Amino acid sequence: MIRIIFIFAFLLPTSLASVLDFCVADLKGAESPAGYPCKPPASLTVDDFVFSHFRAGNTSNFLKFSLTPAFVDQFPGVNGLGFSAARLDMEAGGLIPMHSHPGASELLVMVQGHITAGFISSDNTVFVKSLIKGDIMIFPQGLLHFQINAGRGKAKAAAILTFSSPNPGAQILDLALFGSKLDSALVSRTTFLDPAQVKKLKGIFGGSG
Amino acid sequence: MIRIIFIFAFLLPTSLASVLDFCVADLKGAESPAGYPCKPPASLTVDDFVFSHFRAGNTSNFLKFSLTPAFVDQFPGVNGLGFSAARLDMEAGGLIPMHSHPGASELLVMVQGHITAGFISSDNTVFVKSLIKGDIMIFPQGLLHFQINAGRGKAKAAAILTFSSPNPGAQILDLALFGSKLDSALVSRTTFLDPAQVKKLKGIFGGSG
Amino acid sequence: MIRIIFIFAFLLPTSLASVLDFCVADLKGAESPAGYPCKPPASLTVDDFVFSHFRAGNTSNFLKFSLTPAFVDQFPGVNGLGFSAARLDMEAGGLIPMHSHPGASELLVMVQGHITAGFISSDNTVFVKSLIKGDIMIFPQGLLHFQINAGRGKAKAAAILTFSSPNPGAQILDLALFGSKLDSALVSRTTFLDPAQVKKLKGIFGGSG
């Protein structure tokens, strides 16, 4: 029997050196535009392909949500595979404020409660929908969008998010404008917001300048 | 005010003719290697970006599962966006038999119950794991994999699947070999299965030849 | 000699049916995720590869700039080639307000005057620079950025912009929030802007809702 196996091994020469069926990220290596370098295939176990921390966070925060990412930095197995995921849990009144993902489109699957979500396209058309358990909504790459727990009373909401990149990025509008060091006068001038409004929000979001 | 808007419109010349922020599929058009042609942006509503049929099927079948796809043919909004989704519901004893997706990697998020899942890589390494609610597992493109409801008693299991393509395809091993018209002698010769075994399974899966 | 030419033609069989050295857009055809269908190669002239309208606009508008796009809808020759261009002219005091391109990175080449430009990354780091003639600055895909004529007195400024897509799109923050039909209460809630501020800017930018 050994001989047969040997013969088949001959069929599989790449197995001797590399298997690029997948490329689990070696997070200690230097990223390139294509992602992280691969961990040696021989060192991998099934746990490199499993993410076990995809559970609701216990945070009860200002915005009343928790987000559990499974992007390449948390889940190295998605490196090079073209997708990643995140879990969103929202308490009553929870809100994900206006933001965009510069590197990926987003697909949201409702698993609990009610969420009102929307995005705005390049031609300023607005697409808003009230979603219930069992709905999917997509948010194309780079466009501003938001999600709000639309449940009544103390109803929680939860969704599974997937992204078309292992590293989608996220630009949150208020943090970009008011939580950064962008000069307040520049913020005001480039957004047409009143200086007082800018100052107020800089105070809330901790920006300087 | 009208004048200002007019000026900004000048900033957005593409809005006059085309917006390729997204490309919702016109399923009546001819597919190309890049997907379907786009529906005219002006004809779109939010429902082009929402899929409302992502609920557990009511099928109680031989294999005790139901699969609800949201691929480009069911959910034209994912055209060109690089992903799609499906919902998997399994009754007690449910099973997705050995299969592969020639066009996409898969990301499975457990939302209910217990599932034992596994895949086999090109070098014949086996990666199997018992998953519980809140786990993610990934199945790289083109590799054989399976999922089994591992719950005890009458426990149901459910998962959200996402794929790295709007049209992942699926090659189910038994259907390919025993549910097709592939000549039985060829099946036997190319798989080393006994002719009697092939004949038996051809009977079960409805193949001819 | 004819025979030789005939022989070489045999070397070039694709010339008989299609040349995909390029794919000048047939704007009457339906777009797909890869762009427009190609005009027949035999119908092309050099003018399909030349854009002759890349001159300063004569607009003197509210924001004191003019933008002349050479995107695929204006310049069909860039279809499928992975880039496009635009010309920016700014009078004294000119301003391109905060915006992002969901589909492309931008490369700005200064050809006249002074411009202060900046962008904000996903981690809220601010990158701002005063640019002079002969400087280049890049703005990565999907990130908020702005440009201001920083010249003194009546100095004009001008720049050549190129984009990493034939159809970069542009989401202008104020138009998305205040020039669209997005409900004012939703704007306020998802951006933390005061309702009065939202109302004021909705008035300026012509939004409803």
Place this chain on the structure above:
Amino acid sequence: MIRIIFIFAFLLPTSLASVLDFCVADLKGAESPAGYPCKPPASLTVDDFVFSHFRAGNTSNFLKFSLTPAFVDQFPGVNGLGFSAARLDMEAGGLIPMHSHPGASELLVMVQGHITAGFISSDNTVFVKSLIKGDIMIFPQGLLHFQINAGRGKAKAAAILTFSSPNPGAQILDLALFGSKLDSALVSRTTFLDPAQVKKLKGIFGGSG
């Protein structure tokens, strides 16, 4: 048994509308940057995936070679698959003159005789090799290269060529310069060739201007 098949069909919803395992070109459709539209899957037979004309041409021409292409226009099955092929047969003294492929890299497999082949890189390094049956040589995309039958006496040579695109294109230097309508003075000025040399070769290759 019918019920089982029905159930499995449910697993394969894409089969009802589209299978993008492949996209055999409908040559009557309009090309896009991604290739031709797909023929309907239901209309396909195995002959859409087989090319039966890959045999030595019977041409005995000026340059003593024949080239049999299996590009997308001859072999629609390669549409969207990222490769194509050609068969090269050279009589004694045969020569493929200096040329480049703007759209693909080339891989040459020797199947008969001796060929001397070479290419020149962007930094003007020359890579030349005498190849025998059983050798492979690669020619990176867009670089000038050539092949010469290096066999002695009346020895024929043959090779299988594959390309990294369904439509590699080919720019043959002499035809581009001397078989086209490019003005002779421009040819001379932009190549530093003597006008008399240009005139002589224009005569041979049939160019005008």
Place this chain on the structure above:
Amino acid sequence: MIRIIFIFAFLLPTSLASVLDFCVADLKGAESPAGYPCKPPASLTVDDFVFSHFRAGNTSNFLKFSLTPAFVDQFPGVNGLGFSAARLDMEAGGLIPMHSHPGASELLVMVQGHITAGFISSDNTVFVKSLIKGDIMIFPQGLLHFQINAGRGKAKAAAILTFSSPNPGAQILDLALFGSKLDSALVSRTTFLDPAQVKKLKGIFGGSG
């Protein structure tokens, strides 16, 4: 003359640091999803672009074939170029059993003898053909396929295979199921094969579990 050359060198600034006309693999470097890092261009010779071991193997094995790969691990020159090759030689009775390539489509060129080959698509359609010298057949990415020497008597068969990736991978059905450590009960359950059949083939192919 030196001055002229110097001037032209100025035209070629990339030659001073890097030439990405090609990226010959440094197999000692860490792979990323885009392949191996490049060897320094200055260290390259023509032999980096030539593979001289593409000859029929002398193996006379159980399955009566030999396969000589020229994938990136054997032929580093194909790194980043989007293709690779292999040579297949089959004795009388030779057989490549059912398998798939998760990372590439395959193009087979017959150079000797007769081969019967086939593949099965996602919708379980079977495409089988008897091929002779001078035929090409393609096998789309990720689909099960096989090749059998169909010559009579002691006729050998040979083919040149090319793949649309430098590292196509190969999943051989029998090795995946019966030559791996996948638990026999799981094999039986997920394939519907009789336990005795699984046990028998596990014995032949050397699997455990």
Place this chain on the structure above:
Amino acid sequence: MIRIIFIFAFLLPTSLASVLDFCVADLKGAESPAGYPCKPPASLTVDDFVFSHFRAGNTSNFLKFSLTPAFVDQFPGVNGLGFSAARLDMEAGGLIPMHSHPGASELLVMVQGHITAGFISSDNTVFVKSLIKGDIMIFPQGLLHFQINAGRGKAKAAAILTFSSPNPGAQILDLALFGSKLDSALVSRTTFLDPAQVKKLKGIFGGSG
């Protein structure tokens, strides 16, 4: 306020380890087919995104032009972004001789004077145009093209060039043929140029062989 910022940071997990909004090249790292590895995001300043050397060269050379590249080796910020740029200045009589870019298409924007430019397609069609300030012309990837200062008297010409790759490469016909070590007999045989012509140009361009 600190608490709020902390919460938002939770929204941005990628900021802790990596931001792939961009990938400024670490030129000391090894290139891969996707480009250079990224510099650590925390080390970046705005000057990584600005190129300040994009000014007319002061060379007055044999061909009467100067070219100032901003490719990835000069401007590491373009790594992974899909474009790069160069500035072209031509004195009276200036000329960029026949050449091609194996890795990118080119977009030329006229900013001063008159240039006559042209390219030749795979089917030997010639596209030539006299360009003036404010014109754009595109040169598809891999095709031979040239630019000549067409101004009268002592008029200078200048253009901004952009490319669809951070590293476009450039193969200059005369340097490839006559400035390299390609054997003169091979040059003559593969181009049909007279040996005396080859010898003369080898002398001018400094080639050997």
